[in-house]
Amino acid sequence: MREPILLTPGPLSTSLATKTAMLSDWGSRDGAFNALTAKVCRQLVAIAGAQASHVCVPLQGSGTFAVEAAVGTLVPRGGKLLALVNGAYGKRMARIAGAIGRRVSVYEVADDARHDLAEVAARLAGDPAITHVGIIQCETSTGILNPVAAIARVVAQAGRRLIVDAMSAFGALPLDAREVPYDALIASSNKCLEGVPGMGFVIVRHEALIAAEGNSHSLALDLADQHRHLRRTGQWRFTPPTHVVAAFASALDQYRDEGGQPARLARYAANCAVLCSSLEDLGLRRFLAADVQAPVIVTWHAPEHPDYDFKRFYEAVRARGFLLYPGKLTRVETFRVGCIGAIGQAEIRQAVAAIRAALLELGWLSELEAAHAARSFHEAA
Numbered sequence: 102m103r104e105p106i107l108l109t110p111g112p113l114s115t116s117l118a119t120k121t122a123m124l125s126d127w128g129s130r131d132g133a134f135n136a137l138t139a140k141v142c143r144q145l146v147a148i149a150g151a152q153a154s155h156v157c158v159p160l161q162g163s164g165t166f167a168v169e170a171a172v173g174t175l176v177p178r179g180g181k182l183l184a185l186v187n188g189a190y191g192k193r194m195a196r197i198a199g200a201i202g203r204r205v206s207v208y209e210v211a212d213d214a215r216h217d218l219a220e221v222a223a224r225l226a227g228d229p230a231i232t233h234v235g236i237i238q239c240e241t242s243t244g245i246l247n248p249v250a251a252i253a254r255v256v257a258q259a260g261r262r263l264i265v266d267a268m269s270a271f272g273a274l275p276l277d278a279r280e281v282p283y284d285a286l287i288a289s290s291n292k293c294l295e296g297v298p299g300m301g302f303v304i305v306r307h308e309a310l311i312a313a314e315g316n317s318h319s320l321a322l323d324l325a326d327q328h329r330h331l332r333r334t335g336q337w338r339f340t341p342p343t344h345v346v347a348a349f350a351s352a353l354d355q356y357r358d359e360g361g362q363p364a365r366l367a368r369y370a371a372n373c374a375v376l377c378s379s380l381e382d383l384g385l386r387r388f389l390a391a392d393v394q395a396p397v398i399v400t401w402h403a404p405e406h407p408d409y410d411f412k413r414f415y416e417a418v419r420a421r422g423f424l425l426y427p428g429k430l431t432r433v434e435t436f437r438v439g440c441i442g443a444i445g446q447a448e449i450r451q452a453v454a455a456i457r458a459a460l461l462e463l464g465w466l467s468e469l470e471a472a473h474a475a476r477s478f479h480e481a482a
């Protein structure tokens with residue numbers, strides 16, 4: 102049997118070419134590896150449209166390490182972060198700021214809502230201590246797409262700096278540094294660019310990075326130091342995840358060959374459309390309104406059956422070759438299905454068939470379909 106397909110937002114299913122790129126060993130101080138790092142960074146800055154203004158600083162670890170590095174490097178010790186929260190990753194950014202001793206103010210809205218731009222402006226006007234604003238482009242805990250460009254305008258008008266956690270959006274959802282002003286954009290190898298996990302990176306405005314010298318609370322997470330060392334030696338400061346970088350370089354070449362951001366977005370949007378219409382036909386209901394849903398990961402209400410249990414559902418779908426993702430909401434019982442990774446509509450259709458078969462086996466499908474039929478009847482009436 103083939104290995105399971107990951108309907109998760111990263112790690113996700115990678116292509117055979119990406120996997121086989123990990124079959125070579127690289128010397129971490131060798132010229133060939135340094136060239137590979139430089140090429141990856143050049144490609145990432147180009148994807149961001151940021152060649153004229155920003156540099157790419159790669160960092161070992163998962164995405165959260167890069168978020169902590171960006172906040173710690175860019176927000177001065179006397180600075181203050183306004184965290185715009187509508188889910189778990191926004192909360193995490195606020196928690197990071199607090200953990201490393203930065204002052205933080207939180208503007209939180211419901212998980213299925215977006216921030217009011219006038220309210221953001223009012224909070225910035227009312228608190229001159231705020232130096233930076235943090236926003237999550239795609240809040241992966243639900244899949245909601247936040248309006249980063251509009252928020253960036255408000256932040257720039259108020260003379261403050263923006264930090265964007267674009268982890269689960271970068272490479273698929275557009276965000277062009279020539280149009281949207283930000284100091285830092287944070288992402289990682291293992292989401293929409295379809296590499297394997299192990300490195301994050303921050304696209305950071307060069308002037309902001311120079312000004313951030315000495316801010317960091319941490320040695321290992323100091324992006325200014327990491328960048329200076331890379332510039333001077335071509336090498337990472339500490340052992341790089343060589344195989345991850347090699348796989349990422351291959352994934353980025355495949356990304357370019359596929360047609361870059363527009364093609365990646367089109368594939369994910371088609372995956373998402375097939376997923377949503379097919380699961381809705383089974384009677385499942387989405388958590389988010391369609392107009393705020395990013396084509397990255399979709400949150401579904403759990404079947405309203407007294408026996409519902411995510412673990413049993415997960416195992417029944419897993420036995421058919423697909424990995425679902427648990428919900429991350431405390432108010433309502435949900436589960437999530439990712440539509441990113443090296444998969445297309447064929448895999449999504451197979452996944453829907455697996456979910457249908459699992460629901461049938463567990464005895465939860467007939468109620469769902471009956472409820473769906475009743476809803477359709479009411480809508481028609």
Ligand SMILES: *Cc1c(COP(=O)(O)O)cnc(C)c1O
Nearest residue numbers: 163164165190239241266268269
């Ligand atoms: C994946 C992700 C992160 C990083 O999570 P890790 O588990 O540390 O990789 C941060 N923010 C968002 C929005 C994410 O989707």
